Amino acid sequence: MAPKLIRWGILATGGIAETFTRDLLVDPTTRNVHEIKHTVVAAASSSSTSRAQEFLKSVNAPSSAVAYGSYEELVKNQDVDIVYVATPHSHHYQNVMLCLDAGKNVLCEKAFTVNAAQARKLIETAREKNLFLMEAVWTRYFPLSIYAREAITSGRLGTVTRVYSDNSSAQDPEKQWPDGKHRMINPDLAGGALLDMGIYSLTWVFQTLYTTQPPHSRKAPRVVSSVKKYLPTGVDEMTTMLLTFPRDADLGGDIHAIATTSFRTTNNVDGTGTAGPAVRIQGTEGELQVWPPIYRPTRTRLILKDGTTEDKSWPQPGPGAGSGWHNGFGGGNNAEGEGHGMFWEADEAALALVEGRKEGRFESLDESLVIMEVMDEVRRQNGLDYPEKIETTDRIPL
Numbered sequence: 001m002a003p004k005l006i007r008w009g010i011l012a013t014g015g016i017a018e019t020f021t022r023d024l025l026v027d028p029t030t031r032n033v034h035e036i037k038h039t040v041v042a043a044a045s046s047s048s049t050s051r052a053q054e055f056l057k058s059v060n061a062p063s064s065a066v067a068y069g070s071y072e073e074l075v076k077n078q079d080v081d082i083v084y085v086a087t088p089h090s091h092h093y094q095n096v097m098l099c100l101d102a103g104k105n106v107l108c109e110k111a112f113t114v115n116a117a118q119a120r121k122l123i124e125t126a127r128e129k130n131l132f133l134m135e136a137v138w139t140r141y142f143p144l145s146i147y148a149r150e151a152i153t154s155g156r157l158g159t160v161t162r163v164y165s166d167n168s169s170a171q172d173p174e175k176q177w178p179d180g181k182h183r184m185i186n187p188d189l190a191g192g193a194l195l196d197m198g199i200y201s202l203t204w205v206f207q208t209l210y211t212t213q214p215p216h217s218r219k220a221p222r223v224v225s226s227v228k229k230y231l232p233t234g235v236d237e238m239t240t241m242l243l244t245f246p247r248d249a250d251l252g253g254d255i256h257a258i259a260t261t262s263f264r265t266t267n268n269v270d271g272t273g274t275a276g277p278a279v280r281i282q283g284t285e286g287e288l289q290v291w292p293p294i295y296r297p298t299r300t301r302l303i304l305k306d307g308t309t310e311d312k313s314w315p316q317p318g319p320g321a322g323s324g325w326h327n328g329f330g331g332g333n334n335a336e337g338e339g340h341g342m343f344w345e346a347d348e349a350a351l352a353l354v355e356g357r358k359e360g361r362f363e364s365l366d367e368s369l370v371i372m373e374v375m376d377e378v379r380r381q382n383g384l385d386y387p388e389k390i391e392t393t394d395r396i397p398l
């Protein structure tokens with residue numbers, strides 16, 4: 001059967017929009033996907049039409065793709081099947097609502113929203129309108145993540161009892177973002193380590209301890225946490241969470257997880273990912289280790305009590321060197337011949353449209369909501385507030 005063409009609209013033209021769109025335009029057959037193809041039919045910038053034109057050119061979009069100088073115009077385009085929302089966290093709620101109101105399916109960047117109330121409202125709206133909605137936690141869709149989850153569901157690790165998970169960076173925020181306006185540390189853009197990077201620490205905890213359970217037996221964790229604030233702006237620069245996932249005693253009892261995130265202190269200190277694993281999933285029969293960066297890991301080690309050691313590397317098929325980050329965190333970190341890995345989440349969204357599914361398979365909307373609730377609780381315990389205009393569920397212009 002001929003592949004179904006899915007027509008994307010790109011909302012915002014910043015760093016990740018560029019990385020994602022380049023990956024989107026990589027031929028899916030290079031990763032053995034034959035059911036769908038992707039194209040970009042439009043992009044919008046809130047600053048100007050010329051910025052959107054420049055963006056389309058930079059990602060080698062088809063010449064027929066339309067450039068808009070406002071998000072409102074983009075969502076009215078009848079040719080767009082699905083919108084990829086790539087604005088800062090602060091704007092996701094308003095931008096996704098704009099799309100849903102216009103009847104568009106949506107793939108929205110992480111963190112899904114600023115708080116759980118906003119996520120709940122988006123989910124209700126998508127369900128009422130029978131539209132597809134997915135949080136773009138790309139890591140969940142990597143073959144490496146599928147392997148990790150299968151190491152648990154197949155019983156290879158035995159009964160899983162504990163998970164450590166860290167996503168941190170070795171930066172100097174005062175030097176890197178001296179004016180305090182960058183989205184990473186700006187409270188008006190819902191900055192801070194938790195929402196931007198801690199979401200990946202939680203992703204590994206949840207995709208191993210929660211997603212692997214049958215839906216009816218998934219239970220939200222209890223949380224105890226500590227936050228160190230970044231004094232110049234008041235967002236969090238280091239957050240540590242201890243999560244207890246309740247499990248019946250006859251199934252092994254409670255599971256503990258430690259999820260950490262920091263701007264300054266990391267176990268990927270030289271950025272090469274060789275200092276040691278940043279995720280350790282520990283069971284009665286062995287341990288699965290995932291090397292950093294855990295948002296885009298390419299290396300795992302499985303060590304079993306029976307003496308087995310399974311080392312694996314996970315290449316990212318794609319267009320070639322230089323297709324890496326465009327977000328100010330360093331140049332393309334892809335090896336020759338690699339993509340960046342964002343195409344797998346795009347494939348999932350496209351396949352869902354073809355199959356009539358309204359959610360992604362590897363992170364349900366209910367799970368995105370539970371994770372937002374965990375982050376709300378961490379913020380509540382530590383007095384981490386954002387301005388009301390970005391916490392609200394009212395429809396307001398930002």
Ligand SMILES: NC(=O)C1=CN([C@@H]2O[C@H](COP(=O)(O)OP(=O)(O)OC[C@H]3O[C@@H](n4cnc5c(N)ncnc54)[C@H](OP(=O)(O)O)[C@@H]3O)[C@@H](O)[C@H]2O)C=CC1
Pocket residue numbers: 011012013014015016017044045046047048051086087088089091109110111136138183189196295327
């Ligand atoms: N999955 C991943 O690996 C990554 C995900 N992200 C996520 O993607 C989102 C965007 O991050 P990133 O691309 O790095 O951010 P950038 O700052 O590079 O881009 C954000 C874009 O959003 C638009 N925008 C609209 N309103 C504002 C505003 N008030 N301030 C700033 N930008 C605004 C702008 O586009 P325009 O002018 O065209 O409207 C801007 O270029 C975040 O949610 C982040 O967490 C980020 C990096 C990696």
Ligand SMILES: O=C1OC[C@@H](O)[C@H](O)[C@H]1O
Pocket residue numbers: 196197295329
């Ligand atoms: O999503 C992300 O992944 C990579 C990080 O460098 C970046 O801060 C973050 O937004």
